[in-house]
Amino acid sequence: MAIPALGRLRRRWPQLRLAFIAVHLCAVTIAALPTTAGLTQRAQWTSPAAQAEFAAWAKRLSALGIATDADTLRERAWGVATSWARTHAALRRPFVPYYACCGTDQTWRLFAAPDRFPSRLGIDVRIDGDWLPVYRELSGTYDWRIATLRSHRVRGISHLFADTGDRQRLGQLASWLGQLAARDFEEATAIRLRYVRGPLPTSGQLVRGELPSLQPVTEIVQVIE
Amino acid sequence: MRLAGRRECGTSLALLRVGIGLTVLGTLVSIVSVGLVEVLFVDVSAGGYFSLTPTWPVRALGGPTLGTAWTLVATTSTAAMALTVGLGGRVAAALTLVGWIGLTGLLRDAGGSFDALLRNALWLLVLAQSTATLSVDCRRRTGRWRSDARVPAWPRWLAIYQLGLMYFTAGLHKVSAHWIPGGDHDALYYILQWPAWIRWDPSWLVWAHPWTRAATVATWCFEVLAPLWLVSLWWHATRDRPGRLRAFANRIRLRWWFFGFGVALHLGTWLLLEVGPFSAAALSLYACVLTADDLRRPTRRG
Numbered sequence: 320m321a322i323p324a325l326g327r328l329r330r331r332w333p334q335l336r337l338a339f340i341a342v343h344l345c346a347v348t349i350a351a352l353p354t355t356a357g358l359t360q361r362a363q364w365t366s367p368a369a370q371a372e373f374a375a376w377a378k379r380l381s382a383l384g385i386a387t388d389a390d391t392l393r394e395r396a397w398g399v400a401t402s403w404a405r406t407h408a409a410l411r412r413p414f415v416p417y418y419a420c421c422g423t424d425q426t427w428r429l430f431a432a433p434d435r436f437p438s439r440l441g442i443d444v445r446i447d448g449d450w451l452p453v454y455r456e457l458s459g460t461y462d463w464r465i466a467t468l469r470s471h472r473v474r475g476i477s478h479l480f481a482d483t484g485d486r487q488r489l490g491q492l493a494s495w496l497g498q499l500a501a502r503d504f505e506e507a508t509a510i511r512l513r514y515v516r517g518p519l520p521t522s523g524q525l526v527r528g529e530l531p532s533l534q535p536v537t538e539i540v541q542v543i544e
Numbered sequence: 545m546r547l548a549g550r551r552e553c554g555t556s557l558a559l560l561r562v563g564i565g566l567t568v569l570g571t572l573v574s575i576v577s578v579g580l581v582e583v584l585f586v587d588v589s590a591g592g593y594f595s596l597t598p599t600w601p602v603r604a605l606g607g608p609t610l611g612t613a614w615t616l617v618a619t620t621s622t623a624a625m626a627l628t629v630g631l632g633g634r635v636a637a638a639l640t641l642v643g644w645i646g647l648t649g650l651l652r653d654a655g656g657s658f659d660a661l662l663r664n665a666l667w668l669l670v671l672a673q674s675t676a677t678l679s680v681d682c683r684r685r686t687g688r689w690r691s692d693a694r695v696p697a698w699p700r701w702l703a704i705y706q707l708g709l710m711y712f713t714a715g716l717h718k719v720s721a722h723w724i725p726g727g728d729h730d731a732l733y734y735i736l737q738w739p740a741w742i743r744w745d746p747s748w749l750v751w752a753h754p755w756t757r758a759a760t761v762a763t764w765c766f767e768v769l770a771p772l773w774l775v776s777l778w779w780h781a782t783r784d785r786p787g788r789l790r791a792f793a794n795r796i797r798l799r800w801w802f803f804g805f806g807v808a809l810h811l812g813t814w815l816l817l818e819v820g821p822f823s824a825a826a827l828s829l830y831a832c833v834l835t836a837d838d839l840r841r842p843t844r845r846g
Contacts, residue, residue, distance in 0.1 A: 351709050353713060420600070423664055427710045427717065430735050431714070432718075433731045433735045457742070459745075471818060471820030473583075479653050525746075
């Protein structure tokens with residue numbers, strides 16, 4: 320009984336193959352469509368980077384004769400983004416098992432919006448009651464555990480947790496780094512992660528050597544036991 | 545139906561296999577060498593540092609514990625080695641994919657587009673007959689490392705579609721006022737200053753600023769016009785058919801313009817930014833853009 324079934328399957332293979340290719344193409348195309356799923360939290364829409372973006376677009380649209388301002392534009396974009404996030408989720412739903420089992424899920428944001436206000440990480444350890452700098456991003460001087468901290472897997476989370484204000488995860492990050500510090504600095508009693516933020520210099524400022532000042536945004540201290 | 549049934553020499557898919565295998569292997573080595581296995585793949589409840597979301601392969605192995613993490617790292621590395629040398633056909637690709645899904649889905653925030661690109665490429669290698677040539681399997685089967693055995697072409701076309709889809713939708717995502725033509729075109733100028741991503745001190749941007757603006761426009765156009773690349777590849781594959789546009793695109797070697805810009809884009813990205821294994825994974829897919837003819841006679845390209 321199995322052999323005729325196999326024969327039938329073999330005869331139908333060209334049609335089955337074509338059907339599979341069509342389903343695959345539909346699934347990956349829907350997954351890759353621009354997504355706003357990560358933008359459905361109000362706080363993200365009021366970040367300095369988002370505000371600068373809306374201001375630039377409002378200015379540009381007004382120059383084209385479409386009078387608007389940054390706040391109005393943000394409200395409209397919010398409506399479109401939340402509505403599209405729901406539609407996209409519904410389109411994706413039938414393919415979710417295919418994404419999960421075969422790894423075909425995908426989103427290609429790839430530097431979609433340059434953040435003009437990125438954060439920088441600095442790490443200090445407390446020894447004899449004083450905070451000593453051990454790591455400053457891109458400083459070239461303070462480069463404790465630089466291979467680990469600049470690993471593509473660690474850079475992502477260390478900035479993401481700070482940018483989203485996820486203090487629970489920042490605490491977990493500090494806990495891990497505290498254990499590393501305990502191995503490298505026997506007398507260290509605490510570790511401090513400090514994030515500073517400031518606007519990136521415009522080309523004019525860069526030419527004149529005027530680097531904008533950086534303001535502290537997040538700080539977390541972990542006692543080393 | 546005819547395209548789906550087409551067969552061709554398997555060199556392009558073999559090169560994709562080698563590139564993706566090496567990229568997975570290199571990524572795992574970089575994770576292990578800086579001591580990140582416990583950090584990324586073990587849940588806080590099992591002695592790790594972060595709260596993880598268990599993936600189906602990890603659940604099947606008993607959860608995100610240290611034992612599971614090392615089992616998956618060892619299995620995935622071994623499978624990736626087998627994939628690179630072309631041993632075990634689709635099984636090696638499937639094992640690498642399952643391991644990669646299992647590991648990279650645990651702490652998604654630590655990943656990036658490179659994980660998704662590698663997962664998709666690995667799935668295409670599961671579908672493809674990628675060990676027909678340049679492989680241990682080929683050596684065992686024929687006594688030689690190379691073979692002209694013909695394999696189904698449709699997985700290669702799916703890989704081409706994947707590449708085009710990635711660029712096109714990346715272009716659609718770029719709605720920032722700094723990217724869209726007509727604005728200040730300063731997207732790359734700012735991106736090349738991001739502390740989290742840059743390789744070098746950004747002071748060189750003082751003299752390179754005009755070039756970054758040209759590169760911003762060129763990158764956006766390349767991505768948004770990516771469907772034209774796919775069409776140009778199809779026109780080349782069907783060059784014996786009539787049509788003025790087809791003939792014109794083939795005469796000006798349109799597909800090679802896209803290919804050259806894409807390679808330069810990824811090499812430039814790799815040189816200036818630390819984007820993990822993204823450039824290597826993307827360039828591996830470029831092997832699928834090359835036909836058997838291109839690989840056999842590189843000096844007589846059409």
